Amino acid sequence: MKDNVTKDEVTTEGANAAVLGKQEKERLARAALARLMEPQDSVGLALVHAVGAIDALGIATGELAAGPRLEQEISTLLSESGGQASWPGLTASKRRWAPRVPDLAPDRDLETMKRLGGRLIVPGDELWPEQLSDLGLQEPLCLWWRGHEQPLPSMRQTIALVGSRDSTSYGASVTGDLAYGLAQRGYCVVSGGAYGIDAHAHRGALRGGVANLPTIAVMAGGVDRFYPSGNDDLLRAVANQGAVISEVPPGSAPTRYRFLQRNRLIAALAAVTVVVEARWRSGALNTAHHAESIGRVVATVPGSIHSANSAGCHRLLRDGGAICVTDVGEIAELAGRNGEVTVSYKDSPAAPHDGLSLEDLILLDALPLRSASSVEKLTVVAGLSPDSVRAGLGRLGLLGLASSERGAWKRTKNA
């Protein structure tokens, strides 16, 4: 019996080691693929979906052969994900990847991350932010993560604050206030680490932070180098208190293409993407577009119509997709954390029911907001005669303060 138990234990350990070995291989393969392929290389990502990262690396590097059935499978994946239906085939992609094959050294990259106090996470890891799977085929291969090891916040706990690099003093103060307030409520503020709105977002969140991870900077280049260099101190603080992440390996330059792809990660990490300040044409609108395309809420902060830096925000409002937000409570409400929502009534100098007679005001107060009430019941609640109640309801109805359903009355929302 004892022998058996020992044998079982050994077998389990062996299996665990095998599993661990496979996970490690998978991680190394994804690290290598991340260097081989640009972000959102759709053929490459489809290849990984079809055969797994390890075999995908083998095919990409030419160590494994790929048959026509695989090409068919990739075609199907591409068209299912809304991408191109026809593509030039794996040979063309391999031609694109080939120049980088000699540079592959995933072990070295992982070593670099360790040295920086970071790590590489891949889908399936416990620490992997599951909201990224909403990107479908465009989910990143892996994330290079600089910062303390701790659970990344869930989508509902995360708000993206984005905007132009050339922020105005208005944009700076609004972003700072929102980021501080969100962090105070326990939200994680995600942004892009750039100058302007991004920097104010990270800074405000670091100041307000009460949660473990008040802010995340998603980089377009490698996390080994803080970019832009003027934000070096800020991004160092973000890495210390929060997280600095990227889908491209250490040493990668932040190209314009990578900036645009990076935006989809910001959008996917957060429940709400708030564009605080943006010109008529701005990269922040690209983030908003990504957010909308995967069903995330897009919000924007209004500003003066004389400010070119708010023109992009107003464009988002006018074109329909974005919701107007003016404070932390409204953003939190959009994030669906209803428990923490505080409806803000900024000022109440004049009410829509100003000018009502005393009787009608009494009647208005007697009207329920949810379920409608009968005239009989209202006479009791308000202490008015049935005639006065009916006449009063008519007046309140005409004023848009009360509405009736099959003879029963309730207060309208704006009363």
Place this chain on the structure above:
Amino acid sequence: MKDNVTKDEVTTEGANAAVLGKQEKERLARAALARLMEPQDSVGLALVHAVGAIDALGIATGELAAGPRLEQEISTLLSESGGQASWPGLTASKRRWAPRVPDLAPDRDLETMKRLGGRLIVPGDELWPEQLSDLGLQEPLCLWWRGHEQPLPSMRQTIALVGSRDSTSYGASVTGDLAYGLAQRGYCVVSGGAYGIDAHAHRGALRGGVANLPTIAVMAGGVDRFYPSGNDDLLRAVANQGAVISEVPPGSAPTRYRFLQRNRLIAALAAVTVVVEARWRSGALNTAHHAESIGRVVATVPGSIHSANSAGCHRLLRDGGAICVTDVGEIAELAGRNGEVTVSYKDSPAAPHDGLSLEDLILLDALPLRSASSVEKLTVVAGLSPDSVRAGLGRLGLLGLASSERGAWKRTKNA
């Protein structure tokens, strides 16, 4: 034969006189009813709908008797118009009207209007603004009109600019600019003649006016007295160049109830109601509510989230009903005068297609905006190989700049 002709002529003249007599009687009756009943007296308006103004006046003053069938008809009209289903009956209404019967002197009121260089118009008159019929049962009995006799503008030619009395310098300049620009394009700017946003709206329209009737002030009280008195000069100018109108007869005080009812006229006259500046609770929101309830477009101008005077505008944006507008072109577009629409591109320092390769930029330029184009056709237009076109389309697709439908491609709106 000659006799016959003469007889015919006499008969026609007699009939004309009879028609004229009836029209005049109807006008006098409505003038009297306007004094008897408050604006939007739903029972009174239903009564007029049921039996006409002349008999309604007879019933209201007690000269004519009303049977139970009439009460039934009024009930039906009231419930059909979304008002109260039960009401205290005509006797109660007559009790409400009775105190004013001794004061009735419609001839004197019409004489007053003549003396003021004005007139009374009633539904059916050639000069009656037909868009007011969208108010249904709540269409006013008549309009007391001070100003030159000229056609009132159609709904599509009319824009309402409304807002708070305590406007900021931002609100003042924005309102002035919008009103001036709208008047320059031939629109009539309607507002309420109050201090603040209203006054800036009238003033801007008078300055910019190229049309016959650049602005209309809708008063809550009688048009014999310009209210508020501080706007006396302005309203006199509005009466001279535009029109000052009201549904209540000369001598009527501008009560709060009448202010709220007046707002429905502003909303109904205009194709678009633009709230330029409004506090969280503001009468301007009441106008917006009226506009929405009769299917008119509600628009609002964004402002600083630090300004309490824009909080009502942002509330309108957030609650969904209002469209964000930032210039005259956007308002004109909403009014449906597409011929005059100029899409405004404020600044274009950075485009969403920045960072594309030269080939992809060429491809993007080759993509049609409306009907989709085949890959074959694109190779010709762009001068690229089929492979390059397909690969480029994939990249543009992932960037959200191009989209495909059954193998054919077009540029997306924001590309």
